[in-house]
Amino acid sequence: MVYPQAVAIPFLSIIGICIIIVPLILHIKNKNYTSASILVWFVLLNLFNIINAFIWSSDDIDSWWDGTGLCDFEVKIMIASYVAVPGGLLCVFRSLARVLDTRCATLVPNKKQRWRNRGMEILFCVVAPLLSMATHIFYQKSRYMVYQVSGCINNFDDSPISLALAFIWPPIICLPACWYCGLVLHRLRLYRSQFGDILNASNSNINKSRFIRLFSLNFVMLVLIFPIQCYVVWQNTILSFPWHTYSWSAVHGPEWNTIFKHATSGNAFFDRWVPIAACFLVFVFFGCGKDANELYWSFLRSLGLDRCFACLDPEYSRRTSMDSSTGSRVKLLFNKNKRWSSTSRTxxxxxxxxxxxxxxxxxxxxxxxxxxxxxxxxxxxxxxxxxxxxxxxxxxxxxxxxxxxxxxxxxxxxxxxxxxxxxxxxxxxxxxxxxxxxxxxxxxxxxxxxxxxxxxxxxxxx
Known part of the structure; x- marks a missing residue:
């Protein structure tokens, strides 16, 4: 039997990956690596949705593949993504707040400032995900579990160590991200009349339009992700009761290599929809601009389809505006021929x-x-x-x-x-x-x- 979610999730994930490629290229081109890292995590999670829904879509558990190797890799990446996405949002809001900081405005940051900013990005976008992957072994009750449509799922130990090392960190990282977001809003209101001048004076490759779109995108993500992370912490804590005393030998016992399989009647976990929604959200803010249209047009031109989609050509709008401007000038010239104006005489x-x-x-x-x-x-x-x-x-x-x-x-x-x-x-x-x-x-x-x-x-x- 084919279930709707088993078809909708991989189909929408494929579309999400396709529409997020151009915004990813634009972020890398503009050296906005923190936002690019967030998009890379969304691409990986959507790729897992596609693979898992195709492999484990039926109800026949006995015919399922046990996922050896693939699920070992997926559960580690998913653990890292729980920390990496909030950490990327924190770095983005911090960089936007730094752009609007008139007290520390410098045309060219010194070496110490560059290393401090780079260190913050490396800490939350690289080091924190790697640490979460490394500490996963301490609360990993089994290698993984396999669920229908959702695929590979982490199995957490029912002890306080799971809360301390896994559940609590995503909302904790979201808290300073919320503070920097509020700081950006405060400075936007404070310097709204000098907003363009501050951006021009700052040493950042960003204009007003890109700043507003980048802030709006990450603001919406933060508003959606922070409550979800709080809900996940609450649910995982409730489901893990009653807690038992942590023991390494008890967690990594003889049953640690046992792989549990569960049929769900075609229902997937709600977190499988989060990367899909995020991709469409990114496309709304960064997939419809002038820079994106130029990339679309260059791709169509490479395929020889530029004549079929002439409306997407950036030069087409320029030529249209130039033609209308030329027509207006010709009309003005004819009007001047009818009436000759000169300087005032007294x-x-x-x-x-x-x-x-x-x-x-x-x-x-x-x-x-x-x-x-x-x-x-x-x-x-x-x-x-x-x-x-x-x-x-x-x-x-x-x-x-x-x-x-x-x-x-x-x-x-x-x-x-x-x-x-x-x-x-x-x-x-x-x-x-x-x-x-x-x-x-x-x-x-x-x-x-x-x-x-x-x-x-x-x-x-x-």
């Missing part, structure tokens, strides 16, 4: 007295020092009177010059530029008199900001 009215509805007014071009003449028609040039507030905040676009401005009947122009403007003005005394030439009639002057539309009109002299 004209001062030399005639302060009101004139007739159609008058000739003389202006002095302050920018060029050239006089100019304009024909004003109150009825044509000012069809509707606007308030000062509206005219101040509304810059009208350059309009075509009126008929009086284009073809003045009483002027003969030859090869001159006729300039038509829309302008708004305000009385100003803020600048010194040295900037502009004074008005002939008043000491004050008028500042006129304008956009100028210019066209050449050639008219022969009759």
């Amino acid at each position: 004209y001062v009215n030399t005639n302060d007295t009101p004139t007739n509805p159609t008058t000739r007014q003389s202006y002095h071009d302050i920018e060029k020092g050239m006089p100019s003449i304009r024909i004003d028609d109150d009825q044509n040039s000012h069809p509707k009177e606007k308030s000062w507030f509206r005219s101040f905040f509304h810059r009208p676009a350059s309009s075509k010059p009126s008929n009086h401005e284009r073809h003045p009947s009483h002027l003969s122009l030859s090869g001159q530029n006729i300039v038509s403007t829309n302008a708004w003005a305000g009385l100003s005394r803020s600048r010194g008199s040295g900037e502009f030439s004074p008005s002939p009639t008043k000491r004050d002057f008028i500042r006129v900001r304008q956009e100028i539309s210019q066209e050449s009109v050639m008219q022969e002299v009759v």
Whole structure:
């Protein structure tokens, strides 16, 4: 009989290993070895799920393989993983807290600091797992047990030594990890406005996006793993009662080499789902970014499938954005051809007295020092009177010059530029008199900001 968990666990474990490879490569590439070590442990545990579910999936205990050699290796690795994963989380949170520590910020850490940081990582990621594997023999009641679907299982002695050497250490290591996690949260809140500057000044190969994703991933892992470890300690302690006095000879007696096999009706231990969930969690945070897409694209390119998945090409999005940017610039260029804009010019009215509805007014071009003449028609040039507030905040676009401005009947122009403007003005005394030439009639002057539309009109002299 085929059980659902006997199919689901190996299938999801295979997917988990596949999707975690790219984040593992990225962590190694960025020299984030503590996070990479955590992912390696998840890969090993998922690999054990695949092997065990395929070998021990049936109910026929008599046909089962006893697992000699394989289970001896698996139980040691599982014992080490119970300590290595919390130790890796501790090192990650410690490194993130050190990045945000402005009191000890240095551009280049000295030799002592480098060795201290490296020593902490080696202690919790290498030495502690090796010690747990070495001390396993003291509380190992038998070589191992074999359960259906779950496969190889550790057998602990019912004595206080199992609690002291095995059960208690994972939650103990999680406690300083929780403290460093809280320290990172405190410093993120404290330096939230200078967060980017602190990362740039620190001697770490990490940016804001990678920092937030790395912290979020390990935070979720810690929130899930710490309660699970506490629950495991509680359950193992309850199941080991009543305790007996520890004795090496009693633990390693004649039955130590006996391998116990148990059928579970297709049910697996809950801890077999932990590495599967962790792989999918890692993929959510580090398997969908720009760096990951570049690795996916390079892999597809090596297989010759780059044309089938062009949307994954990092250059595709860049080309699309460049094309849209180029189109916007072309539109802007055509708009500029329709309307030629130049620098502001200031004209001062030399005639302060009101004139007739159609008058000739003389202006002095302050920018060029050239006089100019304009024909004003109150009825044509000012069809509707606007308030000062509206005219101040509304810059009208350059309009075509009126008929009086284009073809003045009483002027003969030859090869001159006729300039038509829309302008708004305000009385100003803020600048010194040295900037502009004074008005002939008043000491004050008028500042006129304008956009100028210019066209050449050639008219022969009759």
